[in-house]
Amino acid sequence: MVNTKIFIKNLNLWFGKKQVLVDVNMNIAKKTVTAIMGPSGCGKSTFLRCLNRMNDLTDGVKITGEITIDNKKIYENGTDVPTLRRKVGMVFQRPNPFPKSIYDNIAYGLRINKVSRNKIPEIVEKSLEAAALWTEVKDRLHESAMELSGGQQQRLCIARAIAIEPEVILMDEPCSSLDPAGMFKIEDLIEKLKEEYTIIVVTHNMQQAARISNFTAFLYLGRVMEFGDTNQIFTKPKEKLTENYISGKFG
């Protein structure tokens, strides 16, 4: 791959004594959508959370191997984790807006990243537009984000993530708590966002992976069973296991 954004080399992860990720190797290309799929408990979310060092928050975690984003090894000593997380944004499985107003939800990340005060209103509007939420909320920016529907909350979370201009966006099953209408809106959004961002989506919805991604990785018991072009994975999987999973024999 020419434009590789993220190199993952021999990544192993343990929670206590339990090994969750085993020798994960993957190269992720710039401005593409990569889907990570696999059965529950295969380590998809854990893998995703390695990329912005979210696993650091869990007690008893041990990580070996290398992750390089833009030629910087993110697990090296002296890595400034907040700066890394600013660059690698995240959208969570359950929409988790702050119990603040819609406006403040987006302004929060801008304020802590020291964006100058007079630029904030403009960026809030731009981010909400980019997340296809602006027309729905423009008249109630100062109402609580908790009043929004689940799908709107999730788009707000996406707006919040892109407001601070990350380069990579990690999405951890962003549609799993949404209804189909909400899901399709998010999928359209991902389609649009990949023009500017490198996106990695965890999903256990295979149709979704097929619809939205350029590349797909199939994780099973902490190992990458197969990683490649989405079309190829879904039409001509190389591994028997991948084929079985895709055809619904287990999962």
Place this chain on the structure above:
Amino acid sequence: MRKFNQFIGFTFSKLAVSIVILTLFAILLFIFKRGFSVLNPSFIFEFPKDGMTKGGIFPAIIGTLCLSFGGILFALPLGVMGAIYLSEYAKSNIVIRIIRLGINNLAGTPSVVFGLFGLAVFVKFFGFGVSILSGSLTLGILILPVIIRTTEEAITAVPKEFREASYALGATKWETIKKVVLPVATPGILTGVILGVGRAAGETAPILFTATTFYTRYLPDSIFSEVMALPYHIYALMTEGTKSELQLPIAYGTAVVLLFLVLGINLIAITIRYRARKEKKW
């Protein structure tokens, strides 16, 4: 048989609740009946007269307000910072366990011990004298464990999702605590404040040697003034003076005022908490 057991269980718990409520009402009724005769606006807004056999309790009300809020003023920042340290930064090790043990013991210490401590440290050692300052500091220490414990509970109850969202945006731990965790925990912290103020307003022993005086003709004019206080006033009326038949109703009246004062303070805090809750649904 299982239904019968359930019936027995529910009946006993209903009975227990009834007894608690009835006792509470009995106390209120009793105090109110005894103190009712002296209650009128001048009782609240006047100074005591004729060797405390007549007049009002205004200086004691002011004194109690000063002491309670003074106590909170000291305990709230200390307690909140302490709770943040314990719940967010401290790793579970032997030192932390000793600190926690200390806090729990502090909560169980008889309040008169705090009074003696206040006398020795604030009144004598620091030379604050018998004053609002000494009394507030002493009450502050008394309510510190309540504030720490409720704040810690409130902080721990903040959903993980909010913290993660904040970290994922590049916030540091301190930014996350200050701007996400504390605002969300505020209603819970206010619960601690409610309990703390109630406790501070009602305590006698800690202020006995550190802040109060039997009678003063002046309202406090600085934090170094000594003050009258409602619970101590009740104590004084019951134990000193010669005309107990005139003092007794005043003591009960004072008790009613104290009860309503604490109720009022609690209502303010409950209102704040209710408003905060209404804005934050999750």
